[in-house]
Amino acid sequence: MSTLHIDDIKTIAKRAHGDEAFREGLFEAMLCNNREEAVHAAWALTHLPKDDCQHIAAHRETLVQLAITTADTSLRRITLSLLEKLDWQVENTDETPEYYVALLDFSFKHMMMIEEPYGVRSLCMKLAYKLSLNYPELRDELRESLLLIEPTDLGSGVRHTHNKLLKQLQNN
Secondary structure (H helix, E strand, C coil): CCCCCHHHHHHHHHHHHHCHHHHHHHHHHHCCCCHHHHHHHHHHHCCCCHHHHHHHHCCHHHHHHHHHHCCCHHHHHHHHHHHHCCCCCCCCHHHCCHHHHHHHHHHHHHHCCCCCCHHHHHHHHHHHHHHHCCCHHHHHHHHHHHHHCCHHHCCHHHHHHHHHHHHHHHHC
16 A cells, blocks of 8 residues: 555545445454554544544444554554544443443553653543543542643643643533
């Protein structure tokens, strides 16, 4: 696969929006061993219209597994971006799915890691926030974790996410 540009990605996403088999092929391509193909497929899926979130949600567990196990930083960031678009409200907190807990643990751990790229850290903060909304005790833990992060360890974009989430947690 050759290098793709944003116009190519948008064209692929537009086709995926109207073609279920093609869209499913993109999800399969994300899991292939060809790094470039996996990243391009994931990138195209991030450009699906918002009303296609149910198609992304249908692959939630697979996307979580990919995000927390891949060694490829670009694929991790793009996969986390897909996951961040989803609604994470749980109706019955007594039956929390295993992958939900795995993503929450991953998000808490990786938002604190200085060696993670800013994009991954920011997405982990956002996901930890979304996931913790179902559990009041986790909101307190998230707030405390965010307070432990040194502002000097954050780029401006991550600092904005950090401050915005702290403000939202304080208001809850």
